[in-house]
Amino acid sequence: DQQVKQNSPSLSVQEGRISILNCDYTNSMFDYFLWYKKYPAEGPTFLISISSIKDKNEDGRFTVFLNKSAKHLSLHIVPSQPGDSAVYFCAASAGSPTGTYKYIFGTGTRLKVLA
Amino acid sequence: KAGVTQTPRYLIKTRGQQVTLSCSPISGHRSVSWYQQTPGQGLQFLFEYFSETQRNKGNFPGRFSGRQFSNSRSEMNVSTLELGDSALYLCASSLGDLGDEQYFGPGTRLTVT
Numbered sequence: 485d486q487q488v489k490q491n492s493p494s495l496s497v498q499e500g501r502i503s504i505l506n507c508d509y510t511n512s513m514f515d516y517f518l519w520y521k522k523y524p525a526e527g528p529t530f531l532i533s534i535s536s537i538k539d540k541n542e543d544g545r546f547t548v549f550l551n552k553s554a555k556h557l558s559l560h561i562v563p564s565q566p567g568d569s570a571v572y573f574c575a576a577s578a579g580s581p582t583g584t585y586k587y588i589f590g591t592g593t594r595l596k597v598l599a
Numbered sequence: 600k601a602g603v604t605q606t607p608r609y610l611i612k613t614r615g616q617q618v619t620l621s622c623s624p625i626s627g628h629r630s631v632s633w634y635q636q637t638p639g640q641g642l643q644f645l646f647e648y649f650s651e652t653q654r655n656k657g658n659f660p661g662r663f664s665g666r667q668f669s670n671s672r673s674e675m676n677v678s679t680l681e682l683g684d685s686a687l688y689l690c691a692s693s694l695g696d697l698g699d700e701q702y703f704g705p706g707t708r709l710t711v712t
């Protein structure tokens with residue numbers, strides 16, 4: 485059962501335009517969400533995060549939006565650059581009374597920014 | 600600050616063998632998590648170690664095990680390898696609290712023939 489879903493395996497966007505990557509989750513207990521970017525032959529690198537008490541977090545060209553009622557989050561990249569071409573993973577986590585947690589990752593979306 | 604290192608980077612094993620992968624976290628990080636990445640499955644959580652104790656476990660069979668040493672370095676072991684175990688195995692380190700950023704290593708590419 486995939487608790488975190490990225491339904492678009494790939495996305496192509498023209499350089500300078502907006503890239504929108506989507507992620508849906510099923511577990512309403514998730515309270516922390518992250519986006520990672522992964523280049524071939526490298527491990528994922530952290531991009532941006534958002535906690536469930538917010539609906540938007542911005543960091544430069546990257547903005548993450550969270551819609552808790554729809555259990556949906558999205559990553560906006562504006563403007564898109566060729567160097568943004570990579571696989572993007574969203575991840576979700578829930579804290580527990582014991583303080584333990586684990587991150588559940590989506591299957592990834594491959595973004596290609598065309599020059 | 601040195602990043603997360605994983606050894607070896609590439610490994611080829613045959614079915615039935617066992618394998619041990621190693622991960623050295625960022626200095627000061629006490630949490631190490633292991634993930635399996637296969638095409639179409641994303642990153643699947645294996646387990647997390649914190650201060651030498653397994654703190655969280657994913658839904659993998661008992662053939663997958665791990666441990667963490669007092670210096671926070673971690674090893675992952677897979678026994679009785681199956682063809683389906685071919686994957687990229689990633690480890691990530693963090694300070695260990697919810698919301699702490701995880702820093703990933705480059706991964707170990709395991710091929711089982």
